[in-house]
Amino acid sequence: MERGRGALGPALELVHTGRAPTRAVLTAELGVTRATAGAVAAELEALGLIQVDARPAAAAGSQGRPSHRLSVAPNGPVVLAAQIHADGFRASLVGLGGRTVATAPGCMTVPADPSHIIDAVVAAGAGLLRGTGRRCLGAGLAVPSAVAEPEGTALNPLHLSWPAGAPVRELFTESLAKAGVTGPGGAPLAGVAGNDVNLAALAEYRHGAGRGARHLLCVATGHRGVGGALVLDGRLHSGSSGLALEVGHLTVNPAGLPCHCGSRGCLDVEADPLAFVTAAGREPGPAVSLLQQSRDLIRSEYADPGVRAAVELLIDRLGLGLAGLVNILNPDRVLLGGLHRELLEADPERLRAVVADRSLWGRSGSVPILACTLDHGSLIGAAEAAWQPVLDDPLAVLGCGS
Numbered sequence: 001m002e003r004g005r006g007a008l009g010p011a012l013e014l015v016h017t018g019r020a021p022t023r024a025v026l027t028a029e030l031g032v033t034r035a036t037a038g039a040v041a042a043e044l045e046a047l048g049l050i051q052v053d054a055r056p057a058a059a060a061g062s063q064g065r066p067s068h069r070l071s072v073a074p075n076g077p078v079v080l081a082a083q084i085h086a087d088g089f090r091a092s093l094v095g096l097g098g099r100t101v102a103t104a105p106g107c108m109t110v111p112a113d114p115s116h117i118i119d120a121v122v123a124a125g126a127g128l129l130r131g132t133g134r135r136c137l138g139a140g141l142a143v144p145s146a147v148a149e150p151e152g153t154a155l156n157p158l159h160l161s162w163p164a165g166a167p168v169r170e171l172f173t174e175s176l177a178k179a180g181v182t183g184p185g186g187a188p189l190a191g192v193a194g195n196d197v198n199l200a201a202l203a204e205y206r207h208g209a210g211r212g213a214r215h216l217l218c219v220a221t222g223h224r225g226v227g228g229a230l231v232l233d234g235r236l237h238s239g240s241s242g243l244a245l246e247v248g249h250l251t252v253n254p255a256g257l258p259c260h261c262g263s264r265g266c267l268d269v270e271a272d273p274l275a276f277v278t279a280a281g282r283e284p285g286p287a288v289s290l291l292q293q294s295r296d297l298i299r300s301e302y303a304d305p306g307v308r309a310a311v312e313l314l315i316d317r318l319g320l321g322l323a324g325l326v327n328i329l330n331p332d333r334v335l336l337g338g339l340h341r342e343l344l345e346a347d348p349e350r351l352r353a354v355v356a357d358r359s360l361w362g363r364s365g366s367v368p369i370l371a372c373t374l375d376h377g378s379l380i381g382a383a384e385a386a387w388q389p390v391l392d393d394p395l396a397v398l399g400c401g402s
Contacts, residue, residue: 005395007032011040013391015050015070016096017206023052024067041070047398048076048135049096049390072096077135079386080125080181082172083142083196083379084117086110086159086223087289090376091125093134094383098207098374102128112161114154114168118175126179136181137397138386139189141172142196142378144225149242152193158260158268159224169193184398192385197227197337198236198245199381200372204335205231206384208374213333217325219247219318220337220372223291224274226267226321230329252320267321271314273339279310291339298342311346318343319354326359326367337372344371 007030014020014029027037044050053069078093078101088110092103104124110117118141129136145154145162152169154162172191176182183189201218204210210218216231228247230237238244248268249261256265257275269275273290277283280297284290301307318340326334336344344351348369356366374380390397 007036007040008043008394009392011037012044012049012096012394015044015072016098016387016391017211018097020070022067022069023056026070041068044394045073047394048073049394050076072099075134077137078129078132079138079140079383080122080129080136080176081140081142081379081383081386082118082121082125083376083382084110084114084121084160085144085196089117089121089124090379091121091128092376092379092383093125093128093132093136094380094387096387098203098380098383100376100380101134102132103376103379104128110160110162112163114157114160114162114166115171115175118168118171119178122172122175122179122181126181129181135184136189137183137390139172139176139181139191140199140382140384140386141168141191141193142199142382143168143193144196144222144227146243146246147194149238154193155243156261187399192382192388194382194385195227195229195242196222196378196381198229198238199385200337200374200377201229201231201335201381202236202384203374203377203381204337204372205234207380208377209335209370209372210333213331215329215331216333216335217329217331218335218337218372219322219325219340220335220377221272221291221340222338222378223289225272226340228325230331247321247325250321250324252317267317270317271321271340276310276314276339279313280304281306281310294339295342298346302346311343312350314339315343315347315351316354319351320358322351322369323355323358326355331367334367334369335372336369337377341371344369 020026045052051071051073056066056068078095081092081094083090088107090105093101145157148155154166154168176189197220210216218229226248228245249266251265253265257269259266259269273294276294
C-alpha cells in the first residue's frame with residue numbers, strides 16, 4: 001500500500017503528459033502489478049484528478065484483454081496561471097494535461113511598482129475562478145526576467161520599469177491572499193514564479209514539440225528581448241541560483257547596438273521584435289505589440305524586399321547565437337518560440353545552414369531545430385510550475401494523507 005502511495009505522483013505525471021493513455025501502459029511504465037496500477041488509478045480518480053474509463057474496449061486489431069483508458073478529469077481542479085510581459089498580462093485557468101479552461105488577457109502599461117500589475121492579473125484570475133466555480137490547487141507566474149532562487153526575486157527585468165530585485169513571488173502570494181484565491185480546504189496559496197522562457201521550455205517538454213528530448217534547448221523572443229532555457233532529462237536546468245541560460249546576452253554583433261546589460265550587439269537587442277521592425281524599415285507603433293507587428297510583417301509582407309532582408313539579417317544573428325549554444329550544450333533538440341519561430345518558418349534552410357556551418361559537428365550532425373507548438377507556452381509553463389507539488393505528492397497537497 002505504501003508503494004502504491006509512492007506511485008501516485010509518477011502515475012499522475014504519466015497521465016498528465018499523455019504517456020499513459022491506458023491502465024496497461026501505466027502498469028508497464030510504473031513497473032508494478034496490475035492490481036497496484038488499478039489501485040493507484042482508482043485513488044487518483046477518487047481525488048478528482050483523472051478519469052478511468054468504466055468500460056474498457058480493445059483497440060482495433062489488438063489482441064488480449066482490453067485495458068481501461070485513462071484521461072485527466074474533464075471537470076477537475078485547475079491552477080491559476082499568470083504571465084506578465086512588456087505589453088500587459090494574461091491570466092488563465094489550466095487543468096491537468098496543459099488544458100486551458102478559461103483565459104483573460106489584459107493590456108496595460110506596466111507600472112514601475114510590480115505590485116500593481118500583479119494585483120491586476122490575479123484579480124483577472126480570481127474572476128475566472130468565480131465564473132467557472134473550479135477548485136484551485138495552485139498558482140504560477142511567468143515574468144520576463146531571471147528569477148533568483150531561493151528568494152523568488154526578479155533580478156533583471158530589463159524591458160520593464162521594475163526595480164532590480166523586485167520580490168515577485170512574495171508579491172504574487174500576497175496578491176492571491178488579497179483576492180481571496182485559496183487552495184484545498186480554503187488554505188492560503190503560496191504562489192510560484194519563474195522566468196517566462198524557462199517555463200515555456202518546461203511546457204514544450206511536457207506537452208509540445210519537446211516531448212521525448214533528453215537535452216532540450218529552447219530559445220525565444222516574445223514582446224521584447226531574447227531568453228533561453230535548458231531541460232535535462234525532464235528537469236529544468238536553472239543553475240545554482242535560478243539564473244542559468246541568460247542567452248540574450250551572447251554577443252552576435254560586436255559593433256552592434258548597445259544592450260541594457262552594458263555590452264554591445266547582444267541577441268537581446270539584435271534579434272528581438274524591436275530589432276526586426278527597425279531592420280524592416282518600419283516605425284514601431286503603439287496600436288499592436290511589437291511581436292504582433294513583426295508577425296504581421298512576415299506573414300503579410302514577406303515579398304517586400306525590406307522585410308525579406310530583415311528576416312535574413314535576424315536569421316543570421318540568431319544562427320550565430322544558436323551555433324555557440326549548440327557547441328557548448330550539445331542538445332539533442334532546439335526549439336524556437338515567439339518571433340524566432342516565425343523566422344524559422346519563413347526560411348528554415350537558411351537558419352539551419354547558418355547553425356550547421358558554425359557548429360563543431362557540421363552539417364551531417366546538425367541538431368534538429370523545430371518550432372515551439374504551444375500557444376502561450378509561458379502561461380502553460382507557469383501552470384506546470386503550479387501543478388508540480390500535486391505531481392510530486394497528490395495526497396499531501398489535497399490533505400488526504402499523513
